[in-house]
Amino acid sequence: MTRRCFIIGHPVAHSRSPLIHGHWLSEHGLSGSYERVDVAPAEVPAFLGRLRAGEFAGGNVTVPDKEVVLPLLDEVSDTARAMGAANTLWMEGGRLHGDNTDAYGFLAHLDACASGWRDGSGTALILGAGGAARAVAYGLAGRGVGRIRLVNRSPERAAELAALFPGTVEARSWREIPALVGESDLIVNTTSLGMRGQPPLEIDLSALRPGTIVDDIVYVPLETPLLAEARRRGGIPVDGLGMLLHQAVPGFERWFGVRPKVTDTLRARIEADIPAA
Ligand code: ATR
Numbered sequence: 192m193t194r195r196c197f198i199i200g201h202p203v204a205h206s207r208s209p210l211i212h213g214h215w216l217s218e219h220g221l222s223g224s225y226e227r228v229d230v231a232p233a234e235v236p237a238f239l240g241r242l243r244a245g246e247f248a249g250g251n252v253t254v255p256d257k258e259v260v261l262p263l264l265d266e267v268s269d270t271a272r273a274m275g276a277a278n279t280l281w282m283e284g285g286r287l288h289g290d291n292t293d294a295y296g297f298l299a300h301l302d303a304c305a306s307g308w309r310d311g312s313g314t315a316l317i318l319g320a321g322g323a324a325r326a327v328a329y330g331l332a333g334r335g336v337g338r339i340r341l342v343n344r345s346p347e348r349a350a351e352l353a354a355l356f357p358g359t360v361e362a363r364s365w366r367e368i369p370a371l372v373g374e375s376d377l378i379v380n381t382t383s384l385g386m387r388g389q390p391p392l393e394i395d396l397s398a399l400r401p402g403t404i405v406d407d408i409v410y411v412p413l414e415t416p417l418l419a420e421a422r423r424r425g426g427i428p429v430d431g432l433g434m435l436l437h438q439a440v441p442g443f444e445r446w447f448g449v450r451p452k453v454t455d456t457l458r459a460r461i462e463a464d465i466p467a468a
Pocket residue numbers: 318319320321322323324343344345348381382383384
């Protein structure tokens with residue numbers, strides 16, 4: 192039987208997930224499918240009805256549906272509950288399950304690019320306070336990073352997010368960024384700044400210590416102005432594409448029964464679809 196899988200979101204036309212899963216399906220000689228379905232939040236319950244009825248084996252969920260699906264699931268993983276959002280769904284034993292693999296994807300890519308990051312990452316600085324920041328904070332806290340600072344343009348959102356990780360994540364002011372940069376071993380941009388069509392993230396990196404890892408979860412373009420500047424100053428740049436590739440791994444394994452690999456070939460294939468800056 193051909194297993195059908197999906198990504199839902201609104202809009203969803205830009206999603207590169209079909210390319211990723213399509214690559215793995217052909218690599219493993221599987222006859223499944225993975226399709227984009229544009230589903231507005233109000234249509235999510237009806238779409239999940241189709242999933243429950245057996246039309247699909249499972250799929251991914253992207254903005255703005257990730258939070259909407261959560262109360263409609265039968266089984267929610269601890270991680271998805273902590274995120275307040277699910278990005279990976281599957282049917283198992285007649286029940287609809289949901290997980291969130293964003294933190295996994297973030298960490299797996301960081302491990303692959305900067306394997307020693309944990310030894311040197313006593314202090315992390317997260318820029319932004321949206322869903323992506325929540326996943327990064329959750330991932331880093333779960334790995335035992337002791338000091339995590341979080342700054343956001345709107346300070347009340349930074350305080351709200353920090354309150355979910357008492358004693359681990361500390362909200363600081365956006366104005367403090369220049370000083371915080373010099374104290375950080377790992378800096379992660381989770382804002383949309385630097386993305387194609389958005390203004391660049393203009394922060395003062397003059398205090399950046401050589402060897403500091405600068406991870407930008409934006410991947411269009413692959414090298415954001417932030418990463419270029421970090422590279423010039425001796426930082427270790429980590430781009431956002433790897434997080435996208437790695438977060439897809441657990442879903443594919445659930446739906447198709449094979450744990451796929453994030454290879455250079457896969458990466459090159461997706462890179463070819465990303466416009467230069
Ligand atoms: P996601 O769920 O993908 O993380 P989001 O919840 O929309 O997306 O969050 C986007 C992040 O980018 C927020 O931290 C946002 O800051 P605010 O909370 O102050 O809105 C940040 N962001 C977007 N545009 C920004 C800008 N021009 N300057 C600074 N931060 C910005």
